[in-house]
Amino acid sequence: MDKLKPCIHGKIDTGEVDLYLTLAVYNFGFWFNGVRGFVILDDMDPVVAEVSTSGDYTIYSLSGNCSSEYINRLEWSLGIQEDLTMFYKLGMDDPLLGEFIRKYYGWRLRSTSLWWALIIGVCQQNASFIQGWRMLYNIIRLYNRKVLVGKAEVLLPPTPYDIVSNKALLINAGTGYRANTIYNVAKTFANKELDQDVLVKSSSIDIEEELKRIKGIGSYTARLSIVLAFRKYDLPPIDRWLRKIISLVYKVSLKDSEKMWMRKWGKWSGLAALATTIALDAKPLSKAIERIKNRQLAPIDENKPTPLNLWKFLK
DNA sequence: CGCGAGGACGTCCTTGTGTG
DNA sequence: CACACAAGGACGTCCTCGCG
Structure with a gap:
């Protein structure tokens, strides 16, 4: 080690x-x-x-x-150093995010490498919040890459090379069909076809197109990883969950949800999307809608995993 | 020919129903 | 009441089909 x-x-x-x-x-x-x-x-x-x-x-x-x-x-x-003044100003009285923004104004997104951000994105596909994070947890645990930090053993995410040389562990991690996509991503990095330091200079639109060239990476996954890895928020990752919620809260059609969201949040659209999942504890759609109806628009620390207390459950 | 809508696919979770 | 099992839900991406 x-x-x-x-x-x-x-x-x-x-x-x-x-x-x-x-x-x-x-x-x-x-x-x-x-x-x-x-x-x-x-x-x-x-x-x-x-x-x-x-x-x-x-x-x-x-x-x-x-x-x-x-x-x-x-x-x-x-x-x-991220100045969220404008984001707060936009959201202070928002019917969806207002309460979260007032109570949790100290929260900042914690960014990751592009490599790990893409894996996070892929594991969120077709999966509930907890299902996806369990996959990520399993991946880290199974590959068991560790370094000694002072006296503490600290787990690290597997490298692309770890995954290319041992694809089987991915299946064991319960990633299902996503294993292929993760493997594709790993190969792309291992072959140096993707370089975070080069991509960072491009616009979000161009980065999204570049990432979507990998089979299994679509718009949602590409955008989520752009948010996590580059702190670029102008293209929001909008999934079915958020699309439905937007359409309900702002009374627009499902089709117009994304347009509406981008008009409202502008270059903060991606951050607002992520904030919504925290505010509603990433509850499945039907529960999330209940929460909105009951005006419970800030995290509630029940004895169940939520984005905010996940660390207490997956250790 | 380009584009967008919509279905198929796949995996695990949640909820509902039945059994002992 | 505890448990097992089935059915349906939650999801994003890919692909096909039909329209302009």
């Missing part, structure tokens, strides 16, 4: 960002325990930051040296 050595200590000036929320949402127990999180800054040549909810951090790398660029990357991953 690779041993990572500490290279930079520091404290994040969090401003209005709530690191608890930011680390908790859509996370696993092995990466967040309620007070400290591990943020993977490089999942190929492993670089991992250990971050406390108060902002103290240590960055670890193989060599024990690392450029201060990694501090930027950590802050970027946690959305520290």
Whole structure:
């Protein structure tokens, strides 16, 4: 097992960002325990930051040296510098997201590598929220890639090479037909046909088209991974669930839902889409509609997995 | 010929029904 | 009441078909 050595200590000036929320949402127990999180800054040549909810951090790398660029990357991953003023302004009185935005204004999306973002997207296909995250959990557990961060063993997502050389584990992870798509994605990365650092310079529209060339990656998956990996929010990943909800809340046809959403949220459309899943605890459609009717538009911590408390269940 | 609508597909979860 | 099992629901992508 690779041993990572500490290279930079520091404290994040969090401003209005709530690191608890930011680390908790859509996370696993092995990466967040309620007070400290591990943020993977490089999942190929492993670089991992250990971050406390108060902002103290240590960055670890193989060599024990690392450029201060990694501090930027950590802050970027946690959305520290992201100015959401306009997003809040747009959403403050929104019938769907208003309450969430008022109560959870400290939340920031936690970004991932494009590689892992695509896997997240594929696992959400044709699956309920918990089903998809269980697949991701299984993938990480089965490939069991670990590094030593200080004294702690930390799991990392498998690399594209791990997956290309052992496709069978994907099937065991309960990914079903998605195994083929994940394998296709892995091959694309392993063959260097996809490069996050190159793509980042393109527009969302062009990135989406590029990603859709991979068989099994459609519009939803491409857009979700653009949101997660690039913090570009202008193209919203809208699934059946959100389409129905939009049509209900804003009284538009299913067909016009996406147009309506983009008109309302503009360049924040993708972030708003993700926020909606958190606000409604990613409940299946029928339950989500009930929640909207009862005006329960902020997360409720029941004893069941939700985006916000997932880390308490999948450890 | 290009485009969009809509069906097929596939997997696991939830809900409902029946059994002991 | 506990459990097993069946049926239906939740979903995104791909492909076909028919329309303009």
